[in-house]
Every structure is written in C-alpha cells, then in structure tokens.
Amino acid sequence: MSALARALRPFALLALGLAGWELLSRSGLTSPLLVPSLGRIGWELGRLATRLDSLAEVWQSLHRALVGFALAAVVGIAIGILMGRSRVAAAVFDPLLAGTYPVPKIALFPIFVFVFGIGSLSKIALVFLECLYPIVVTTYAGSRAVNRVLVWSALNMGASPARVLWRIVVPATAPYIFAGFRIALPVAMIVVIITEMLSSADGLGYLAMYSLASLKTDRMLAVAVAIALLGLGLDRVLVLVRDRVVFWERLDSYYA
Amino acid sequence: MGSWRSSKTVPLLLLAGAVVLWEIATLGPRADFVLPPTEIARDVVGAVASGELLPHVTASLTRALPGFALGSFAGIVLGLVAGVVTGFAETVSPVVFLTYPVPKVVFLPLFMLWFGIGDVSKILVIALACFYPCFINAYYGARATPRLLVWSALNMGAGRLTVFRKVVLPCALPLVFAGLRVSLALSFILLFSTEMINARSGLGFLIRQAESNLRFDLMYVSIVAVAALGYASDRLLLLARRRALAWQEAGSA
Numbered sequence: 001m002s003a004l005a006r007a008l009r010p011f012a013l014l015a016l017g018l019a020g021w022e023l024l025s026r027s028g029l030t031s032p033l034l035v036p037s038l039g040r041i042g043w044e045l046g047r048l049a050t051r052l053d054s055l056a057e058v059w060q061s062l063h064r065a066l067v068g069f070a071l072a073a074v075v076g077i078a079i080g081i082l083m084g085r086s087r088v089a090a091a092v093f094d095p096l097l098a099g100t101y102p103v104p105k106i107a108l109f110p111i112f113v114f115v116f117g118i119g120s121l122s123k124i125a126l127v128f129l130e131c132l133y134p135i136v137v138t139t140y141a142g143s144r145a146v147n148r149v150l151v152w153s154a155l156n157m158g159a160s161p162a163r164v165l166w167r168i169v170v171p172a173t174a175p176y177i178f179a180g181f182r183i184a185l186p187v188a189m190i191v192v193i194i195t196e197m198l199s200s201a202d203g204l205g206y207l208a209m210y211s212l213a214s215l216k217t218d219r220m221l222a223v224a225v226a227i228a229l230l231g232l233g234l235d236r237v238l239v240l241v242r243d244r245v246v247f248w249e250r251l252d253s254y255y256a
Numbered sequence: 257m258g259s260w261r262s263s264k265t266v267p268l269l270l271l272a273g274a275v276v277l278w279e280i281a282t283l284g285p286r287a288d289f290v291l292p293p294t295e296i297a298r299d300v301v302g303a304v305a306s307g308e309l310l311p312h313v314t315a316s317l318t319r320a321l322p323g324f325a326l327g328s329f330a331g332i333v334l335g336l337v338a339g340v341v342t343g344f345a346e347t348v349s350p351v352v353f354l355t356y357p358v359p360k361v362v363f364l365p366l367f368m369l370w371f372g373i374g375d376v377s378k379i380l381v382i383a384l385a386c387f388y389p390c391f392i393n394a395y396y397g398a399r400a401t402p403r404l405l406v407w408s409a410l411n412m413g414a415g416r417l418t419v420f421r422k423v424v425l426p427c428a429l430p431l432v433f434a435g436l437r438v439s440l441a442l443s444f445i446l447l448f449s450t451e452m453i454n455a456r457s458g459l460g461f462l463i464r465q466a467e468s469n470l471r472f473d474l475m476y477v478s479i480v481a482v483a484a485l486g487y488a489s490d491r492l493l494l495l496a497r498r499r500a501l502a503w504q505e506a507g508s509a
Contacts, residue, residue: 006346009346009347010346010347010350010351011350012347013347013348013350013351014351014354033369034369034370091266091267092266092267092270094267095266095267096267096270096271099267099487101441101490102440102441102444102486102487102489102490102491103482103483103486103487104441104444104445104447104448104482104483104486106445106448106449106452107448107459107460107463107478107479107482107483108479109452110463110464110466110467110475110479111289111475111479113467114287114289114467115289185357186356186357186358186359189357189359190359190360190361190445193359193361193362194359194361194445194449194453197361197364197449197453198449198452198453205361208362208365209365209453211365212365212368212369217366217369220365220366220369221366223362224362224363224365224366227358227359227362228355228358228359228362231357231358231359232354232355232357232358234357235357
C-alpha cells in the first residue's frame, strides 16, 4: 500500500459517509427536510459561527459546561486525594460513591430546577454532580497508588505533611486526575445539551430543539455539528494542557 | 484500623443519620418540594401497590434494554475484530476515536425526524451511545492479548478462529465488561433524558409529568424508581461479570 493511501485511510470512512449523505440528498429520493445537502448545512454552520446572537448561544452552553466542570474538578480532586491519603475518609466516601455511582443523576434534574430555578444554576449543579464521580474515582485511584517510598523518604528528610502533599502526592496523582478530566469533560457537554433540550430558552441544546420544531433541519444539523466540534475541541484542548502539565508521564489511557 | 475499609457499618450509620436529619428538618416549616423520607417511602409503596408505577417501568425497560443490547453487541463485535484485524482497525478506529467526545444526544432530533418520535429514535440514540465505550474497551482488550499466548497457541496447531475464541476473547473479557458497565450507565442517562424530552410513558415521562403537575409525591417515587433500576442493573452486570470471570483473580469491584 502506498504512503498516500495509508495516510488517507483514517479519513476514508468519514469521506464515504459524507459522500453517501450528499448523494442521497441530491438523488431526490428523500425530502430536503429529512436529508438536507451538505452545502445547506455548511451555510447554516457558517451563519452560526459568524452571527453574534448565535455565538451567544454557544457561549451560554460552553459557560455552563465549563463552570460545572471546574467546580467538580476542584471538589473532586480534594475529595479524591483526601480519600487516597486518609483511611477514615475512604471508609466514609468509598461505599457512598460505589452505591450512588450507577444511579442516573439526571433524574434529580426536576428537583434541581425547584431548588436552583430553571436558569443556568440548575444545569451547572447537575453538570457538577455528574462530573464529580469520574474525577473523584480516578483521583482516589491515583493518590492511593503514590509510591510509598517517596513519601517515606520525604518525611524522613523532614518535609512537612503539607509539603509532601504538594511536592509528591499531587504530582504523582496528576496523570490520573487528567484521565478523570477526560472522562468528565464529554459528560459535562452531554449534561448541558440534555438539560438545555429539556428546559431552557438559550444554549445550543435549545437551539437544536427549536430548529427541529421549526422544521429547519439544516440549521438543526448545523447545531449538531457545532456541538460535536465543541466536544471534540474541548477534548483536544484538554489533551494539549495535559501534555504540557504532566509532561513527565503519560498514563496509558484508553483514549490516548 | 484494618477493619475501616471493609466495614459496612460506618457508611450505613452515616446514611441512617442523614435520613433521620432530613426527617427532623422537615418537621418544621418546609418548601413544597421537600418531602420527609417517611412520606416518600409511603408513596413508593403506594405507587407500587396501586400498579401506577409498573407500566412506566416496563415502558422504560423496553427502550433501554434493546438499545443497550444493540449498541454494546455491535461495539464489542466490531471492537474485537478491530483489535485483531489491523486493516479494519486503521479504517474504523480513527472515526470512532474522533467522534467519541461528541455528545450523542445531538442525534436525537435527527433520529426523531427520520424515525418518528416513538421508541425507535430513543432506542437508536441509546444504542449509539452504548456503542462507543464497548468498542473502545473491546478494541484495547483484544489488542492487549499477550503475543506469547497467541504464538504458543498457533505453534500448538490452533487455527485462527480457535485462537480468537480461546485466547483473544478471554484476554479481552475483563475490559469488555468494563465497557459494558460504562455503557449500561450511559443507557440509563440517555433513556431518562430522551423520555423527559418527549414520551408518553416511561419513568422519565413520569418525572416530567409529576413535575409540571406539582405532584411531588409522584416525582420522588419516579426518582426512587430510576435510582433503584440503575443500581439493580449495575449489580446484575457485576454478578454476570463475576460468573464470567470466575477464573480471574484480580478482583477490582
């Protein structure tokens, strides 16, 4: 196989799918309402990316996802490291986490709406809750796996517990924390889009449902593509940050 | 101190304490949407006894299970094949990994347009979401098969299919189950979201209906039912894993 064919191979399936879509939409077999042409979707995507009011929707979704995620990161890392370094904390939190992990937190959304209102706050709260679990679980695993000899050595050389935490435990746990981040960030996007579809007057999830209700399939698909690109972009940014911050170690993650 | 980690009494006591505190807190003046635990328990028993809950549970399960089965089966099969056949992996896995961080709910409006707002669009979205974790885990599981084992089997005259069945599959199984567990949790999240977005039956619909009718008792009943369903299915999967992986020692819960 030639080098060119090898380089193009990863994109073959994607190109095939797009070509099939365009062919179907041009064949006249389906209504443009069901399968709009790629040109239409692209045009709507361009509109979405250039108009100020639609960019405001993008920002609304992004802002909710990121605030919830950031809160979950701070609290999750704290709980995870506490669990990893203290047996009492582990005994308290471990069964709690194991018991509530498989429970779909989305069911709590109606209660959150009553408590926090139908604005951004209830959505951010749900994002926080859903992101918390993967971050705590991976941080816990990481901080438990810290090499004991390193901790002993540092203590032996007179380091204070705070110093041990900051110079040994946190750096040793960092790769795990990032593994948790990579699970949690797509979750944040999912939850934001779902909650915006459920009850909202702004954000990309709302825009998708609104476009569907007004039978603007091309716009709806453009929103879907925008959400997909956003999810992908956030993940790429996270990987970039990870490779800079945790440059000394690459945890063998599935989603490398 | 060794008993700290294993003992179940501490968390149970904490849980009981929280419930008691909640009950005491609701004795005084309270918001309408906060119900005391004893009343929630009574409502749950009532809803189960009156048969109000059961049709919705059945409706939800007839959406979640086919979606989960379809998506995870396709994911496991394709993932295993990709783990073994390099050419297939080079074609398929880039697309899978590229689209992995994309929230799959965005396909719900499209599927609704194509297949109607009935069960088919919900099942397909659930299947799509379940596909990814299963594919990725099965792929890595199959790829992580120790080469030495494959060589030994081939050397001893095993055919390619036998190697796949007797060596690759058992090696991939622990990760396959890890993927299944993630998919199962995802299938419930998507089930309830799609039902909350539009449905005429199911627990997600029940929650929404109760919410808009201010029937807080029914809302809590459906939340309890959702939690119980999610928890029970996870336990069931862990049980199945324990049976399937009885030969494996490494015990991570």
